[in-house]
Amino acid sequence: MDEIPARNGEAAPQKGTVTQRAIEQIKAMIGEGRLEPGQRLPTERDLAARLGISRSSMREAIRALTVMGVLEARHGSGIYVTQLEAGDLLETFGVVADLSRGPRLVELLEVRRILESTATALAAARITPDQLAEVEKHLTAMNATDDPEEILAHDLAFHREIAAAAGNDTMAAILEGLSSRTFRARVWRGYQEEGAFARTRREHAAIHRALVAHDPEAARAAAAAHVGEVEQWLRAQLDAPPL
Amino acid sequence: MDEIPARNGEAAPQKGTVTQRAIEQIKAMIGEGRLEPGQRLPTERDLAARLGISRSSMREAIRALTVMGVLEARHGSGIYVTQLEAGDLLETFGVVADLSRGPRLVELLEVRRILESTATALAAARITPDQLAEVEKHLTAMNATDDPEEILAHDLAFHREIAAAAGNDTMAAILEGLSSRTFRARVWRGYQEEGAFARTRREHAAIHRALVAHDPEAARAAAAAHVGEVEQWLRAQLDAPPL
DNA sequence: CGACCGTAGTGGTCCGACCAACCTGCTGGT
């Protein structure tokens, strides 16, 4: 059964909750360019008065947009529109990785394998000497220590530099979310216990060689294999133990 | 100079804002499995009392988690943990597409090309007769009308069915965000004005043929070309006109 | 001229009240 369409209204204020409406309105203002990136908004009190709602509701709307990475509130200073760059808008993406379990972890790694391999291929073609030096820095640092914490940190940085060299900020931001610290810490805890350190180092070395040679196909293959290893291990883990 | 440590305190959780702390705590509860998907939480008033904060602050925390797709508030009933599926957690992903402009639109299409081509390849290998029938439904419906709105709707559904058939919910959810209605409406407005209807139909037909033949490589190529066409058109648009 | 400090302005937190939607259970008729 269809709902009664009813309202043809103009102002038609009666939709959703008040807070939801405020969210949409501010989002629309930014979408229409009435609010530029970095610009400061009126005070909470002003905004609330303008949209005819209470400050509490306005604060919830602001909180929502803050979580989305659209706004940024600075205590004592004011509310500002973010730069609206990929990194800002995709900051929340990490919670997916944090809260996922079981089969979905494999799905995440599958997506990461696809994007990471492509990003590494792009990086092989475009990477500059400076960027390559940065990659090498983390590669050697990772091989020089036995502290799992430090290894993990350099591992993350290694892939982050490569993603940055690929030249697609959006892709880099998504990969960042797919590799959130807590996510990798959880998966790698078990993975590394099986003496996967050596293999990881070998794979990183292969990726590095492909970057130096500016060989996209080799880079794609090496990155895909690297992520694929973890993916397969995790897949096996899910089949075997009930946990 | 170090701060005076002072507190040897017990609870002493003096970090970040009160609301931020509440967000982390609830997220942690879910992460640790103390809150199951679908489960109902205590009332706002209870939660606030338990964490020793005001209801206002607790509401902001709940609002934040609602935006992240972790919680769901039902008026008059209570607050519930969502199913924590990819679709829930990635709902906000669409705002990236909505608020992006200029070069970032190209980046988004590049990511979509990579994922969509892979998803279509996977679908070619796995799609069932039922799913294929659904895809065909939208294909024929899209060819049977001239209403841009309807074409767009069936176009979205066409790709959505294919993504679903690929069997990776996470990938499907990301693609959903990359193809948000407002995003495509904006880009396609100009694209279709150049008589791209015929080309779009041809490309969709090619994708469909590959699915029927269960030919992953052909499917990958067809999908990549399909998205790539729009990508190249958009790239040209950005170079030429100042707008 | 520069470091210091006070003050106005702004976001952050709290409280208490009331409104609106939902759910339960009782009521009353069939």
Added chain:
DNA sequence: ACCAGCAGGTTGGTCGGACCACTACGGTCG
């Protein structure tokens, strides 16, 4: 015995105002 319909209680949604914590600006003093 069954079910429609109506209260009442529970719970999220909104409101207004008060106060706290931090920042930024400008004047003051050394």
